[in-house]
Amino acid sequence: MTDYAEEQRNELEAIESIYPDSFTVLSDEPISFTITVTSDEGENDEIAEATLKFTYVEKYPDEPPEWEIFSRENLEDADEEEILTLLQQQAEENLGMVMIFTLVTAVQEKLNEMVDQIKNRREEEKVRQEREAEEAEKVTFQGTVVNIENFLAWKARFELEVDEIRQKRQKDEEQAGKLKLTGKQLFETDHNLDTSDIQFLEEAGNNVEVDESLFQDIEDLDLDEDDPDFDPLDMGSDED
Numbered sequence: 001m002t003d004y005a006e007e008q009r010n011e012l013e014a015i016e017s018i019y020p021d022s023f024t025v026l027s028d029e030p031i032s033f034t035i036t037v038t039s040d041e042g043e044n045d046e047i048a049e050a051t052l053k054f055t056y057v058e059k060y061p062d063e064p065p066e067w068e069i070f071s072r073e074n075l076e077d078a079d080e081e082e083i084l085t086l087l088q089q090q091a092e093e094n095l096g097m098v099m100i101f102t103l104v105t106a107v108q109e110k111l112n113e114m115v116d117q118i119k120n121r122r123e124e125e126k127v128r129q130e131r132e133a134e135e136a137e138k139v140t141f142q143g144t145v146v147n148i149e150n151f152l153a154w155k156a157r158f159e160l161e162v163d164e165i166r167q168k169r170q171k172d173e174e175q176a177g178k179l180k181l182t183g184k185q186l187f188e189t190d191h192n193l194d195t196s197d198i199q200f201l202e203e204a205g206n207n208v209e210v211d212e213s214l215f216q217d218i219e220d221l222d223l224d225e226d227d228p229d230f231d232p233l234d235m236g237s238d239e240d
Helices: 004-018 077-093 100-142 148-179 183-189 196-207 232-239
Strands: 023-028 031-038 049-055 066-073
Touching (some): 004 023, 004 031, 031 100, 049 077, 049 100, 077 100
Antiparallel strands (some): 031 049, 049 066
């Protein structure tokens, strides 16, 4: 009968001696620990790093341990999925044997591949950003390409704006017209004006005062009104 606990303790001791600086025990029951795996440095000193968490199951190594990526650095979601798939494949191939060292080694090699991809991804991202900047600059200088759809949309908006302006102007003119009426409109709207002068005369009666000085010496004027050639303007010239 396999003593699973003994095999697990022995492997744990070996793992701790192999990875003294990156191995951390999280719990003893069940046995759980982390190992931080770091890639070799890339051309520009880039690194990729993943901290793997392993938990022994009761019948390990006849059954695979549980694992997860506890933390990561310079790795994308797709990279994480790729590492988890790799761990699954390696575990299936090594059932019945202690496998933590094998799993960590496989991840180490994968990270070395990925660190080279980091440079490629950064270069691709740089090219993509430059291309987007160029396209944005072209749009700025060229403007929007006119087609039937966007022309009709613009025409509809333009006609709507013109109609709104026309209605506003008409409304303003109507308001102004109400405030300033012509003489005819005043008589049409206020019928009291029709009789105002007559009413004034009736109320005044015979008390209307006339300034007689306005007609002073009018009888002394020699007005030849019966003369067909009479011209009032000649009167002033004759006196000169």
